[in-house]
Amino acid sequence: MTQYRAVFDAEITFSNEGGLQAQGFRVDVADAHATDEQIGRLFVTSLDLLMTETVSLRNVRIIEEPHKGTRGGPSDPPR
Numbered sequence: 001m002t003q004y005r006a007v008f009d010a011e012i013t014f015s016n017e018g019g020l021q022a023q024g025f026r027v028d029v030a031d032a033h034a035t036d037e038q039i040g041r042l043f044v045t046s047l048d049l050l051m052t053e054t055v056s057l058r059n060v061r062i063i064e065e066p067h068k069g070t071r072g073g074p075s076d077p078p079r
Contacts, residue, residue: 003067003075004030006034006061007025007059008061009025043057
């Protein structure tokens, strides 16, 4: 079965001030049609970020690549 990952740049702002930027970050996605909203949610979940106010993604690409076990992603076992 083909597996997919999203590759993207991101900027997050936090509700308690401050922010976070990432370049070329990768998360496992369920299929080649993952939306920016789904990818952003996986990004926040994978890093266990709290008090996230906004997530902005750029340069999003979906590539064929084996899953690496993104927390909250399609290959993460249910908790």
